[in-house]
Amino acid sequence: MLEELKKEVLEANLELPKKGLITYTWGNVSGIDREKGLIVIKPSGVEYDNMKVEDLVVVDFNGKVVEGHYKPSSDTATHIELYKAFPNIEGVVHTHSTWATIFSQAGKDLVAYGTTHADYFCGDIPCTRKMDPAEIGGEYERETGTVIIETIKERGLNPDHMPAILVNSHGPFTWGSSPLNAVHNAVVLEELAKMAYSTEKLNNEVKQMQTELLEKHFYRKHGKDAYYGQN
Template sequence: MTIQELKEMVVEANKELPKRRVVLYSWGNVSGIDREREIIVIKPVGIPYEELTVENVSVVDFDGNKIPGEKNPLNPSVDLDIHRALYENFSSCNAIVHTHSTFATVMAQLHRDVPCFGTTHADYFAGSVPCVDALSEEEIIHNYEWNTGMAIVKYFCEHKIDPAEVPAALSVNHGPFTWGEDCWDAVHKAVVLEEICKMAVHMLAIEPEWQPIPKVMSDKHYYRKHGANAYFTNDDHGHGMVRSK
């Protein structure tokens, strides 16, 4: 993929967020990475989605610096360091989406994991989507964005969660992050995550003590779509419902 193609994908993926009603105003961002060229393309800070173009999208190196020779009229998203922390530590991650979608953010603000209550969830995530640990006062005051990303990384490491099998997390008090093979994969998962959080919030309002489905059922649905022995491979199992042009 060329840099131009990556820019186009990032721009169109960002514009997909309001279409799917997972953001309001500029409450979210999509980024994509080119690991060979060592660049990250990300939505600029504060720009309305309808004004985003391949000419004004931000291009930075792995340290977050603008690329010499690239036209970078706008600064990258304030969340860039969150994305950088995930890219640096999750090698299977090629794109990241952050939103403040309503129901996923409700779960994040409640400090609640999203249990696997049904097969819709299991089709996309191999187990609960975790709400990671809160930051310390020191972590909030200094290097807040980097520490937000590292809180996700540390939680996955400590709990032995494979980020390729659970490509999503809730940042406590903050909101959801998803990642994937490419921008469309990550956007797709952001939309799915919001829907399963909506289901979960309604279920917990009706029955607060409701339990997840049996692991054998969860595993069956996840691994029939993912992994070496997958056999349900013609579905939109994570590659996204919309493709770049």
């Protein structure tokens, strides 16, 4: 079942090592079929080198395995929460990519310092609060989703214009219009984090870029008046 989606989810998972976003199995990508209400996700702790379409796991919105001979990613419950809360997204990615994880560990937002950032994210990329002991001791992976959604809401952000978050003391999640688009956003996030770190070190008085420039670049590529790219 869902053979086309599985192929895309496999391809998106294989992009993670190709783009240098992961060490060993530290990452996972999922995709969704919204009509059927089913999610295709990477199996837990399986190496990328020989992963095949049939190794992927199909789960429903309750996390129940509908198809697959492996256990799904241990982060499956987080993915499900995001699909439920953000109705337009079709792919979710989690990695421990170096620079995004550094911001997560430092508990700091990734401030928009330049047009590279503005081309993809319409504002600072938030870092969540720390999870509390009850959340950690309870349904931890589901609660990770909850704190992400809480952060996006509290900051007044549109998840379609802010397709990334930094989970405190953990690492990044990104999402997008497809599994591959969510990986694309994960690659961009990593490069932005790398640049923001040294931007702050080079100029310790640096501020967020001008709002005019931020919005110019974001809406040049996104929304109804976009003129970047073909079409």
